[in-house]
Amino acid sequence: MKEILSSKNPLIKEIKKLHKKKARDEKKQYVIEGFHLIEEAKNSGAIIEWILFNQRGQAEWANWLETCDPEKLIFVSDEVLNSLSDLPTPQGILAVINKNEADHLAEFRGGWLLLDNVQDPGNVGTMIRTADAAGLAGVIIGEGSADIYSTKVLRAMQGSNYHLPVIHGNLADILQQFIQNQIPIYGTELNEQAVDYLKVNKAENYGLIMGNEGQGVSATLLAQTTQNIYIPIRGQAESLNVAVAAGILMYHLS
């Protein structure tokens, strides 16, 4: 077990950089915070690079820490832990995880959620959590969507990224794979030019594309889907929040 007491330590400086997307992309690592999430990561077989904890964390999770590879453990001072934490009240434990991304899948079975340029981290995280709850097979993150390894997305996902595959990919290419395999793929529109979602039946295998908060799904993708659907607005609101809409649709389709 290592011990690091100064936030000027080179390793701590490297970890701190992981708050930026650029460093996460380069090092293929990200930081998660709080015992519950770290336990989920470990149980799911995620490759843990480091587990950092202060005196409080050591006292609280002593038994669990004994089950970890001692070479991965770093005891740190409160100063170091606080310098790495993104929470107003740090829990006393955080971990550096190595990304483990499948960049393609052999086949698409079950329900798949595809995110086209969804920008709000809370929305992206909540949709992945909902996909997990609704029993979908996985989520595909298209270009332009929020980075799923940012602290805000990680917090909103509540560990669902350890329960189902979350893949980055080119949505236009993936849409073609669905079509070639005769799996229905639904685009979502914000207007009544599409079909009421209640008229679409449940399906064993399907893709559902949710789009940008302001612009919706891109017109190029909408032109190639099996069917475009919408959720009727019965009151005077202009639209639904995209994560709420995704929840209604996934629970209807699955």
Added chain:
Amino acid sequence: MKEILSSKNPLIKEIKKLHKKKARDEKKQYVIEGFHLIEEAKNSGAIIEWILFNQRGQAEWANWLETCDPEKLIFVSDEVLNSLSDLPTPQGILAVINKNEADHLAEFRGGWLLLDNVQDPGNVGTMIRTADAAGLAGVIIGEGSADIYSTKVLRAMQGSNYHLPVIHGNLADILQQFIQNQIPIYGTELNEQAVDYLKVNKAENYGLIMGNEGQGVSATLLAQTTQNIYIPIRGQAESLNVAVAAGILMYHLS
């Protein structure tokens, strides 16, 4: 039309205080930002106390500003507008609105959403927006929930508070009114001790209680409802986000 160029002006100082709940409660006023929301407030008949705009706002919405009571208009410097704004990029216009709250209703027709101690402003705002979209009759905010006049809730509601009544009330008392009028009222539980929501039929009149993000609906309320319902979790997620769950249930019941 007034003109205020210094953020030390006493009126500006008073308006700035409205960022705090205490001042909003005392003065029965709140601030909204951005043209779209202000236009909705005006169209809905909200009582506007002041409309403040800088040079950019004046240029952009000159025609609309001419339709407003000139005694309510205040031209302000960029410095004043920025000091009042809560946005990273202020739009150049904001308004002070007088609260107009019904504290009770003669009768409960249609669907009603009741919020028991929902704390996240984004969740509260999103649920009110969804209630509007799903065609509910109104929303009742129980004690302990986020203040609907905070900037975060106002932003997430996207003007839905001008489309349907949003009332503050004591949920235990209101639950009794539903029961006396033989209107079904549904509590939501986070576990399978309740009934699967798909087994509950659509209803013309109903109440739906959503609870705190961590604890759910309080046990005292759950003990008095007509029926408690839950949304099945098919994957490994522990629960759904409360705003997503509310969306699925409101669209199912309405």
